[in-house]
Amino acid sequence: MSLFMHLNSTKTYHARFPVDLMTECTVCETLAHPGTPTARALGITRPYGALVGDFLRSKGLLAPGCRVLELGCGYGSLMEGLLRHHGDVVGRAFMADLSPRLVTRQRERLSGVSPRALHVMADIHELPFRGGAFDLVIVNEVAGDLDTIVGVDASAMPGDLSSIVEKYGLETPTSGPFAFNLGAVRLVEELCVLSGAVFLSEHSSDPVVPASMPYLATGLAVDSFPRRIPLSGHDEYTVRFSHLEKVARSHGRTVHTGPLIEVLGLEPRPSWRFIFTAKACSTEEQALIGEFLDHVREYRWLLIS
Numbered sequence: 001m002s003l004f005m006h007l008n009s010t011k012t013y014h015a016r017f018p019v020d021l022m023t024e025c026t027v028c029e030t031l032a033h034p035g036t037p038t039a040r041a042l043g044i045t046r047p048y049g050a051l052v053g054d055f056l057r058s059k060g061l062l063a064p065g066c067r068v069l070e071l072g073c074g075y076g077s078l079m080e081g082l083l084r085h086h087g088d089v090v091g092r093a094f095m096a097d098l099s100p101r102l103v104t105r106q107r108e109r110l111s112g113v114s115p116r117a118l119h120v121m122a123d124i125h126e127l128p129f130r131g132g133a134f135d136l137v138i139v140n141e142v143a144g145d146l147d148t149i150v151g152v153d154a155s156a157m158p159g160d161l162s163s164i165v166e167k168y169g170l171e172t173p174t175s176g177p178f179a180f181n182l183g184a185v186r187l188v189e190e191l192c193v194l195s196g197a198v199f200l201s202e203h204s205s206d207p208v209v210p211a212s213m214p215y216l217a218t219g220l221a222v223d224s225f226p227r228r229i230p231l232s233g234h235d236e237y238t239v240r241f242s243h244l245e246k247v248a249r250s251h252g253r254t255v256h257t258g259p260l261i262e263v264l265g266l267e268p269r270p271s272w273r274f275i276f277t278a279k280a281c282s283t284e285e286q287a288l289i290g291e292f293l294d295h296v297r298e299y300r301w302l303l304i305s
């Protein structure tokens with residue numbers, strides 16, 4: 001076992017401190033509504049929550065009367081966009097978060113939106129729901145916040161971690177210490193019991209880029225293990241999506257995955273290739289596009305059904 005092995009937990013940070021999502025540049029807040037500078041630069045005309053709803057509907061996962069749970073809802077932007085644009089098919093909406101301040105903010109944000117959401121203060125690591133309670137669970141940009149074991153020596157893994165790796169046939173590096181998304185793996189195990197379908201999106205350590213934008217792979221590590229993302233007051237880790245896929249498949253589930261850019265329904269423009277590859281911009285709009293592409297190219301979506 002590595003001398004430096006430890007558990008990265010963001011629980012104290014999220015439960016006790018004010019969370020500022022603007023410092024974290026979440027895709028959800030960057031595209032919270034069509035008037036944000038980045039949404040305008042990209043030509044996005046619907047809020048992120050509506051785009052996620054469009055995507056889920058296109059996959060047949062927003063069926064009339066469905067019971068939807070969102071975990072780790074931040075400022076409530078995703079659920080607001082989803083309910084305003086797809087509320088006709090949502091029978092019941094539930095929102096769970098660890099942060100008391102954010103639960104209050106989510107309640108205020110969603111108060112006038114129909115159908116009304118039910119708000120729960122809960123830790124994803126100890127969810128208080130029964131099996132089969134939901135038709136769809138949304139976990140947007142949260143998996144990297146969950147418990148991550150850091151500094152694991154692949155040749156001397158602790159017994160409980162080694163059992164998980166063997167049980168699901170998870171790949172590990174051949175040398176050097178690595179980080180393991182224990183909380184995300186445990187969450188997927190639980191969601192396979194709790195819900196009919198799951199939509200999860202996050203920064204990945206094994207990203208895939210859209211076929212229409214191959215230049216986004218330039219300089220991108222596409223088969224790596226979770227990387228630390230230092231943020232204000234806490235650290236997050238990128239998520240190894242291949243591990244989550246294997247866990248869900250072992251539970252008899254069907255899994256689909258791809259680049260988050262697909263969910264945004266972006267039609268890439270020729271100028272984007274130049275902005276991205278030349279790292280050149282002459283306007284603020286081009287700078288926003290370049291920054292966003294560089295950020296979002298690491299993100300993936302995962303659908304479990």
Ligand SMILES: C[S@@+](CC[C@H](N)C(=O)[O-])C[C@H]1O[C@@H](n2cnc3c(N)ncnc32)[C@H](O)[C@@H]1O
Nearest residue numbers: 026028072073074097098099123124140141145
């Ligand atoms: C990076 S923010 C993402 C917020 C939102 N989903 C978005 O996409 O903008 C992470 C969110 O997950 C919540 N969170 C983090 N750890 C959690 C846990 N263990 N249980 C429940 N919520 C958690 C935080 O309070 C915050 O609302």
